Amino acid sequence: MSPKAKVVVAREHLTKARQETDGGDLRDAVQWAFASLEAAIDALAAPHAIAIDEKHWRRTAAAKELYERGVLPKDLSDLHQELNHFRKAVFYEGEDLNAEEIEIEETLADVETAVSIAEDDGGLGAEDGEKES
């Protein structure tokens, strides 16, 4: 089975993030939102020849570069870093999240922007390789 394109993965992850948000589970919503944003950045970075090397911090830099090149209408590097921080706190430290800590609707709207632009961009960037942790 060939791997799904990153942009397809990004959309599916975002759908799950919305479902978790609607169900009131912010911890899983953050995990899916981060996974979605990462996949969307990968999908956008590939056709614009921005190196990711499957590393989170390079995706943060790529989000900024995509904004500076006019691909994204907003610099999502801070959002990427914040989501990475939250998902690690949830995953590795078992922290709870509450609505005061993260503006989840605003977050999902920003991720939606990145995913939609990746879809309009052609959705290149099939999955391969390995992320750093």
Place this chain on the structure above:
Amino acid sequence: MTATTLTRTWREPAATRDGLARLAPLDGELWASRLLTDRRCATRQQTADLARITAEVRSRARHLGAAALVLTGSTARGRRSAVSDLDYHVIGARPRLDDLPAEIDLYCDEPAEFLTKLERGDDFAHWTVRHGCVLFDSGALHEAAAYAADRDLWPDPERKLRQARRALDFAERLLASDDHAASHEQVRGALSLTARWWLLAHDVFPLARAELPAQLAMLRQPALARALQAAIHDRPDTEDLSAFLAVARSLTG
């Protein structure tokens, strides 16, 4: 008659339940020895590039008035792998590090919060006290270490088990989503949490991730050891990852 001065030298605690308590009392002399030992250790364990990043983190933490900064994780243990972060624990305010060219994980606690975490059995806080390379300390970390040693505090295995179960749940869902790279990372993390729970529950203190398979093997837990080893060093396919999760699930229930 001549006076003899006995100098106590810091030794890293054994990875056992009583490892830290056996070093008590953690007096000023012993702590000064630790600071010296840890600074040498940090120098030894880092490449020039990593050392430059650490110097910058140290400068920014100091600028914000941090009480202590500790290099933790695989770098502190000299066991970095291709998937290692650069981990720090700062006692004080969180400095901005987003412009630094590395995968940095920064844990931040105010001194009172750090003591609370030790008390409630947070294994990250205990890791910092036991095995971190202290880069500077104005006394808050020394106080915390003495507090933990005097009370023979130990991380809470049940807390780790809850984290492991939740992480396994999410890893299974991610694996089903066909995002292989993200799944691999999550499975590796979930296996690490499972390993840490298992070790803590058997009175062994979990070291850096790359050391966990050997620690598990010592406890006659070869299946989880093999799965974690492969998740860290190999490129397992989806079927492999699913099998690794099954191994962990058989332990966590």
